Amino acid sequence: MTSEMSGNLAQRNGGDLVIETLEALGAKTVFGIPGQHALGLFDALSRSDLHFVSSRVENNSAFAADGYSRATGEVGVLFLSTGPGALTSLAGLQEAYATGVPIVVVASQIPLDGLGARRKGMLHQLDDQKASAANVTKSQRTVHHASGIPSAIQDAWADAITVPQGPVWVEVPQDVLLAPVLVPPVVDALAEAYEHPPRVELVNEAVRWLSEARRPVIVAGGGVRRARAEAELLAVAELLGAPVICSPGGNGAFPWNHELSLQSWVEDRHATEVLEDADVLIVVGSALGEVTSNYFTLEPRGHLIQIDAEPRVLESNRPALGIRADAKAALEYLRDALVKVEGGVNADWHGNTPQQVVSETLAKVAERLDSQDLAKERKFMADIRAAVPAGMQTFWDMTISAYWGWSCWDSKDGQFHSAQGAGGLGYGYPSAIGGALGLQVAGASAAEARVLAVSGDGSSMYSIAELATAKQHNAPVTWLIVDDGGYGILREYMVGAFGKATATELARPDFVALAESFGVPARLVDHTNIREALEESFAADGPNVVVVQTLLKMFAPTHL
Known part of the structure; x- marks a missing residue:
């Protein structure tokens, strides 16, 4: 080895190993905020081709990495500093964990000799930082030697992309990041998802039930979308003649206007009754949780087949034939088996066709909405x-507009993303920034990468600082803020439950002036002009904001 080569290699450190491994695994973009213990990591970042997006709050960095992954189908990467920075990210990671979004988190740590000790004056120290992340990540690792960095990150990446997908946590102490390394640069890294094929005896039993079914129905959850199993779902539904309803997370998994589509009206009692009347109800990629079960009012009377990649989801809310499998693999098996059923499956809904059941149910939904004075909202x-x-992707915060969107939004050729997993406020805008910048890095033009974020005035304040991020990176995001002067959905819940609302009213800024102070164009429009305002904003360059001051109501699930 020449002295020149030795000198170049000696300049590298543990931080370089982190960056090199991520690049070898295919990472292109990193989100996060620098911190004292992570300076070696960020110095190494300066010697790489990774695109870094600096948010203003770590929780929003986590949301941005989440949005990046959902929009691009790639693994999100998040860099965190020790202690307060790491803790601040956890609510954002909870959403990714609940929704199955793959993110690799690299968090710094205090020096090795301080781990597990209560040394006086150790800045940012937690008793057990890794334990703090355990509730919101699939796996957690601490690297004690620089030579172990590539393997730790590679193993974590494989965890993140293995179904059920989700965020994973790797923490590297400050001195390990700064430790000089003499090993050659990382040029190759392979992380493969572990396979979880469905058990043959279980799917064969499911096929037997379905081959004898007369009133099959399918609930399509977010697992179908994450598995990119839309084509397989369509094939199974058509072979069975089964109506399909999508959960909020599954919105877009099935064509909205298909003759078998019950769309996403899971919070409607008329749709719930169709699910209850099924002699075989197939739930794919969904826990059949609170919203999808219409707030646990669903009482199936027939057989229940539940397919999910996450074992703890199976039969968690209902006894079922639980099949642990990726949605795509299971639906492919069902499709191929159902093709061979002699005579096919002959659906018969008490003398009606499934198409008639779907059209009649949707008509009942429309009639119910007609009876509730909701013309403005609709x-x-x-x-x-x-x-x-x-084809535009949309990102929705926890606001009344999103609650409507869960049921009524036709994703068309785009994708619908919301915080329905954990339900934390502030998701919409930072995730949209991550999504838009990810699409640009993937090669989309600014116009093709433009996305829509929708927030309420309450939830928007969680992420208002990210106007600076959007401006700094010229992110093509149009942010719609629906300002009703408070936490609108909580106001409705409290009035409904107690006859009055408490602590739901909010002082808020002049959102237009605030956005403009960041150099982001903004306008205030009447709710009747929202279409024109959005169309003009979509045609612009970079970030912009549209504010609407209006009070929206939620629909009631059934007309009493």
Whole structure:
């Protein structure tokens, strides 16, 4: 080895091993905020081709990495500093964990000799930082030697992409990041997902039930979308003649206007009754949880088949034939087996066809909405849908508009993303920034990468600092803020339950002036002009904001 080569290699450290491994695994973009113990990591970042997006709050960095992954289908990467920075990210990681979004988190740590000790004056120290992440990540690792960094990150990456997918945690102490290394640069890293094929005896039993079914119905959850199993779902539904309803996470897994589509009206009692009347109900990629079960009012009377990649989900809310499998693998098996059923499956809904059941149910849903004085809300959502290009991805915060969107939004050729997993506020805008920048890094033009974020005035304040991020990176995000002067959905819940609302009213800024102070164009429009305002904003360059001051109501699940 020449002295020149030795000198170049000696300049590398543990931080370089982190960066090199991530690049070898295919990472392109990193989200996060620098911190004292992570300086070696960020110095190494400066010697790489990774695109770094610096958010203003770590929780929003986690949301951005989540949005990046959902929009691109790639693994999100998040860099965190020790202690307060790491802890601040946890609510964002909870959403990724609940929704099955793959993220590799690299968090710094105090020096090795301080781990497990209560040394006086150790900045940012936690008693057990890794334990703090245990509730919101699939796996956690601490690296004690620089030479162990590549393997730890590679193993974590494999965990993240193995179904059920989710965020994983790797922490590297400050001195390990700074430790000089003489090993050659990492040029190759392979992380493969572990296979979890469905058990043959279970899917064969499912096929037997389905071959004898007369009223099969399918609930499609977020697992179908994550597995990219839309084509397989469509094939199974058509072979069975089974109506399909999508959960909020599954929105877009099945064509909205298909003759078998019950769309996403899971919070409607008429749709719930169809699920209850099924002689075989197939739940794919969903826990059949609170919202999808219409707040646990669903009482199936027939057989229940539940397919999910996460074992703890199976039969967690209902006894079922539980099949642990990726949605795509299970649906492929069902499709191939059902093709061979002699005579096919002959659906018969008490003398009606499944198509008639679907059309009649959707008519009942429309009639119920007609009876509830919701013309303003329905037009508002329809105007947004009309303005949004068919292929645009949308990101929704926990706000009344999103609650409507869970049921009424036709994803068309785009994708619908919301915080329905954990339900934390502040998801919409930072995740949209991550999604838009990810699409750009993947090669989309600014116009093709433009996305829509939707927030309420309450939830928008959780992420208002990210206007600086959007401006700094010229992110093509249009942010719609629906300002109703408070936590609107909580106001409705409290009035419904107690006759009055408490602590739901909010002082809020002049959102237009605030956005403009960041150099982000903004406008205040009437709710009747939302379509025109959005269309103009979508045609612009970089970030912009549209504010609507209006009070929206939620629909009731059934007309009493």
